[in-house]
Amino acid sequence: MRGLKERERGKFGSGGAGLDLCRGAADSWEKLSHPFTQKEYGKWELYLSPKADKSPVIKHLTQLKLVVLTKTSEYLFRISPWAKYVTKTLDSVTYDWTYWDPPQPYQFQHPRPPRPSSLRIYEAHVGISSPEEKIASYKNFTRDVLPRIKDLDFAMEEGLSQMSGTQKHPLYCDLINIHMKNRFGTPDDLKYLVDTAHSMGITVLLDVVHSHASSNTEDGLNYFDGTDSCFFHGGSRGNHSLWGSRLFNYSSESPVMSIALPGCLRLLKVIVNDSCVDSISFDYPYGFDTAHRK
Numbered sequence: 001m002r003g004l005k006e007r008e009r010g011k012f013g014s015g016g017a018g019l020d021l022c023r024g025a026a027d028s029w030e031k032l033s034h035p036f037t038q039k040e041y042g043k044w045e046l047y048l049s050p051k052a053d054k055s056p057v058i059k060h061l062t063q064l065k066l067v068v069l070t071k072t073s074e075y076l077f078r079i080s081p082w083a084k085y086v087t088k089t090l091d092s093v094t095y096d097w098t099y100w101d102p103p104q105p106y107q108f109q110h111p112r113p114p115r116p117s118s119l120r121i122y123e124a125h126v127g128i129s130s131p132e133e134k135i136a137s138y139k140n141f142t143r144d145v146l147p148r149i150k151d152l153d154f155a156m157e158e159g160l161s162q163m164s165g166t167q168k169h170p171l172y173c174d175l176i177n178i179h180m181k182n183r184f185g186t187p188d189d190l191k192y193l194v195d196t197a198h199s200m201g202i203t204v205l206l207d208v209v210h211s212h213a214s215s216n217t218e219d220g221l222n223y224f225d226g227t228d229s230c231f232f233h234g235g236s237r238g239n240h241s242l243w244g245s246r247l248f249n250y251s252s253e254s255p256v257m258s259i260a261l262p263g264c265l266r267l268l269k270v271i272v273n274d275s276c277v278d279s280i281s282f283d284y285p286y287g288f289d290t291a292h293r294k
Contacts, residue, residue: 018035018036018038018068018069019035019036019038019044019046019066019067019068019069020032020033020034020035020036020066020067020069021033021034021036021046021064021065021066021067022034022064022065022066022067022077023058023062023063023064023065032067034046034048056101058099058101059099060099060100060101060102060103061098061099061100062098062099063087063096063097063098063099064080064083064097064098064099065077065078065079065096065097066078066079066080066097068224068225068226070225070226071226072226074226076217076223076224076225076226077218078218078224079095079096079097079218079219079220080097081221081224083097083098084099084100084187085097085098085099085100085182085186085187086098086182086219087182088182088183094216094218094219095219096219098182100186100187102188105188106187106188106191106192106195108191108195108198108276109195109199110195110196110198110199111198112198112203112276112278113198113201113202113203115203116155116203118155119155120153120154120155121154121155121205122149122152122154124141124145124149126138126141126184127183127184129141129144129145130144135183135184136184137184137185137189138184138185138186138189138190138192138193139185139189139192139193141193142189142192142193142196146193146196146197146200146202147200149197149200149202150200150201150202154202155201155202155203187275190275191274191275191276194275194276194277195276198276203278203279204276204277204278205277205278205279205280205281206271206272206277206279206280206281207281207283208268208280208281208282208283209283210248210282210283211247211248212240212243212245212246212247212248213231213232213245213246213248214245214246215239215244215245215246221246222246229249231246231248231249232246232247232248232249233247233248233249234249268280
């Protein structure tokens, strides 16, 4: 399952015995309301038929969870790795998957600027871009920071917090676990930011951390299927002792990773096309080298 469309497919979890989609909020989550069918090679599939009037069965801003039934008969509530949007209330410590499918999608007004002949890159952190003691938003950044970037004659902006890996680090977005978070605004707010940057002739890059991810379980990838090695190295090798994060197992030949990694690259392509971000900047590319997998 990648994101959520009328046809859910491609979800995987080699350590899981069952998979289900539920909707609700807080303590009223339905359980086992929309079971997936297990397919070959670690895949799970769910087909959601539209209503009689052809409208989607899942409404915009519906809160969703994946329910993973482990091989030890435990039910785990998880966020889809391909969720487009996650939200959190002030009194909550975890994020919820909120289905994003607005009736009127954002329409871009400005084309991508031509590739500059030389680069002056402005490294931008949306969340800490305000002098006020608050988490700054996409709208704040669009209104207050983009004009300064233009006035300083920068040709390119590298955004390190336009999207963020859940609770791993406030400045980065993790490969595989990329969500829009309501702490900065909505996906359309980000699109407006990128659109405005393009109107100013500014190229926008998204910085992606691809080697490690959040150790969170309820709103991250850690123990996604009840095992410590669904996406990561198992045991101590899969834990970053300084960052407290999990390390992806790129050398794995498991069904999960053989599907996940190409799927994540496709996901990045979707993000580039959907949000009109101009390109991806991989953070610490040496993490892909085989010497660092040993």
